[in-house]
Amino acid sequence: MNPVESKQEYQKYVEEKSPNSPIFKNCFNAFWVGGLICTIGQIILNICKERSFDTATSGTIVSILLIGISAFLTGLNLFNKIGKFAGAGSLIPITGFANSIVSPAMEYKSEGYVMGVGGKMFTVAGPVLVFGISASILVGIIYLIFSTQSITLV
């Protein structure tokens, strides 16, 4: 049999046997895991509101708790298992931000506690902070320009 032909046939066979199934399954898992993480956040938020914290403080408490939990789950090698199953479901929530700090730090631990752990923590989180903070400064400046001309954006 011609190897090229068999390769094409094999590819055809694979496409027939698995029509889009991975992306649907991935999206479903991302949906319910991501939704669940947000719901845990909402439950913490509701408890904070019941204990009469203001909105900003409640939001900060939710972030700190979710970040702390996922950082330690990453340290215990448990988060990667969730990540493999849920994909974006655990990457997109703030838990993924914490995971992106801890995983490279763990990986480069052998390079020392300052440049290894301290430096590599920001291989993914660094760009996120750079773009997030820069965008927010631009938003602030644009808002300033518009608000001094008494055109309100918000």
Next chain:
Amino acid sequence: MGDINWASVFDWTSLLKCFVVGGIICIIGQILIDKTKLTPARILVIFVTTGAILGGLGIYQYLVDFAGAGATVPLTGFGYNLAKGAIEGVRQSGLIGAFTGGIKAASGGIAAAIFFGYLAALISKPKMKKQ
């Protein structure tokens, strides 16, 4: 401690809205992972920047009002929080607020991520690499 109204903590309409919106935002991320060649780092950057822009335009606020943590827990919410803080800063102290407001609003999350991240990496056991 005992005076928490658990019925309103587990208010199912707010939890359902949060679950669905948070889940849909994650599906968008999953589609980006599966259908494009973007690395996770780039996807996170896209989400934060999008959140900041939508926050600045005041659009994301509607989503936050509707879904609560379903909109604030995903990384778009982190961007929204930064932008909202920057606008708040400008309102209070003008131009300098554009620089201080964003990080001030997100300071708890950033500090926690750095502190717990370092701590968790310290106590972690180095993973044995397969292969």
